[in-house]
Amino acid sequence: MSDIGEIRMQVMWNRLISVVEEQALTLLRTAFSTSVRESGDLSAGVFSPRGEMLAQAVTGTPGHVNTMAEAVLQFMNEIPREEMYEGDTYVTNDPWQGTGHLHDITMVSPSFLNGELVAFFACTAHVVDVGGRGFGADGKSVYEEGIQIPIMKFAEKGVVNRDLVKILRCNVREPNQVVGDFYSLAACNEVGHRRLVGMMREIGLTSLDGLGAFIFSRTHNAMLERIKALPKGTWSNELVTDGYDDPVKLAAAVSVHDDHLNVDFSGSAPMSRWGINVPIIYTKAYACYALKCVVAPDIPNNAASLAFFTVSSPTNILNAARPAPVSLRHVIGHMVPDLVLGAMAQALPGKIQAEGAAALWNIHISARPAAGGAGRRAEVLMFNSGGMGARPELDGLSATAFPSGVHTMPIEATEHTGPIVIWRKELRPGSGGDGEFRGGLGQVLEIGALDGHEFDFSAMFDRVKHPAKGRNGGKDGQAGVVKLDDGTLMRPKGWQHVPAGRRLILELPGGGGYGDPAKRSAEARAQDRSRGYVTEDGK
Known part of the structure; x- marks a missing residue:
């Protein structure tokens, strides 16, 4: 690629980031819940037609961004390509297919240009209520924690699913706030779609394949260089948290290889009977975040950089199986970075x-x-x-x-x-x-x-x-x-x-x-x- 070609690709990459930033700002400015509007408890990103995250908004939490990176693939598995139409928006709050608990709503929208699928936009936000026992650890199963929304269509061809809205209103304590946030999430993706299509038409692109290859190749090479410079081996760490009734032990072994890092959570406490369990999708999100903070904090977070991190675990509190209660998955999940960083401190003394x-x-x-x-x-x-x-x-x-x-x-x-x-x-x-x-x-x-x-x-x-x-x-x-x-x-x-x-x-x-x-x-x-x-x- 010529120097001019590389500069042009970098400019388009920056434009793509500005698209997802405006996408996120739309959610911030239209959200009904204070957790979104005031605290930025959200994520937004653009994905290739194959479900690979191309870019994320700077605004957003690792627990949302990194779970969303996997959630889009779950949507694609549930909704066949031939049933995707212009104007569609899909939704779920499934803890194992979304972000780990029912209070987070994830929406995914296909983006079409001249009748061709060119991208997906995804966003996530925490809503004030999902019914059930309310936001807390007292549930004994996910069925007590609120309404469950499987992956389904919030809107088809631009027409909102009114039956879903009616069901929501009957199951939550703050229906206006919750339904308002659903529309805000949908608007967030719509703004992303409009800006992307406008950019592609201005530049003359018919697909994002070339830009995606540029983004992923540069990210991959930069990540590989950083990983090769790390010491190789396996380091372990344990951390004890309060738990609910009894203390909870978390354990991790971080292995650094020539071309990837793996975190194994074997040895962590078994699943709890209270709502502090963590689905593996959320555990992985924060484990990857911790590793990236150490390995490459300045390299963009996308499908190529996340691909270097893998997670393994038997069924336990950090890999909870359905229908475990998971409402407070963030309390234990937010301990994962300290747990992983404690292991990395042995590999990189004086730097953690x-x-x-x-x-x-x-x-x-x-x-x-x-x-x-x-x-x-x-x-x-x-x-x-x-x-x-x-x-x-x-x-x-x-x-x-x-x-x-x-x-x-x-x-x-x-x-x-x-x-x-x-x-x-x-x-x-x-x-x-x-x-x-x-x-x-x-x-x-x-x-x-x-x-x-x-x-x-x-x-x-x-x-x-x-x-x-x-x-x-x-x-x-x-x-x-x-x-x-x-x-x-x-x-x-x-x-x-x-x-x-x-x-x-x-x-x-x-x-x-x-x-x-x-x-x-x-x-x-x-x-x-x-x-x-x-x-x-x-x-």
Whole structure:
């Protein structure tokens, strides 16, 4: 290929990325749920007619993007090519064919140019409710966790499936928000399709085959070069999380070969009877993300780069079989990167960050008037983040959602959705593990209902009994705490009640420190004190 040809291909590649960015922005700007609109809990991407991910939007979580990369193939297996038409949109929330739990809606739309299938667009978003027991770990099977939507058509030839919409409205607590998000997802793919077709007509392309070959060949060669430079061998790691009733052990063995990396999760705990199990599609998504952060963070994430990572596991909590309850698959799934990075730290000493809070501290609040009172009912979902682990040369980031990457919801947006008040939201001093580089801080939140209201909440928290570990001599981060304002301790998982007049206090965990604390500079310690990052005793 000539230099001019390569430049032209690179320009088209950049145009393709701008297409999926606009696709994602459409979802952000039209979504009804605050988890999408305010936190960016979504993904968007464009795929070849063979179901290979060509490009993804920067906005989006690894759990959505990397599962979506496999989900498109599931749609293609279920819906024959001869039954795909212009104006179609397909949908599912199947945890084993989508993103791991029922609250995520995945939509796929074929894109046609002059009657020929040239691409697929896919997007995913978390909706506020899917019925059942609500967003929580209390279900004993997936059948209790909400409505299940098999892979089917949301729209055919531009005509929406009204029967599906009616069924949705009868099965969820917030029908307007949920149905609104379905239309937002469909619009997201439609915008992607329009921009792609416009680009192809402008450039004179009749297919994306040549551009796809360019993208995949460049990505493949760059990934292979990085992998060849890695030390070869197998390294193992174990990590213990809180679980529901009992601690859960996670185990991983990372094997680095000449042309690929494999993660084996043998030795992890068996499936739980509670909704913290993880379908393998979600486990793989975060395992691949962790490996890519180490091997090639700057190389584009597409089918060619993901092909270098494989995952194996017997049936266990990280490879849960249907119909296991999986509503909180993210709590355990978000621990997978720390688990994998712990193994890679043995292969690449001095280059891997300490453990962090990992799992989001999501809370689903079901608010209502107190007995005999009048007022407003609402379902409120909040995303909150603890601290990241310290890095080999930098302190950990505070109140940052790693590995999910979602944004923290603004207080104003959260309070607008229901009769609750966020009385306090601040960094938690001393929660980051000490070290040459300090772990990131968690947060403190104080949540109450408006006068005359009470609420139930679904706790989805971890690192309460097993804090983030430091690395290379760094100290552990502080564990999380869940309590009422009168000191009553609450459970870290499961539905619980907060009476009228009481407030719920969440103290989020901090990240582990990195390196010997004795090596932390006097300047850094003075800065910790001046910024209020440490308590009065300096910890």
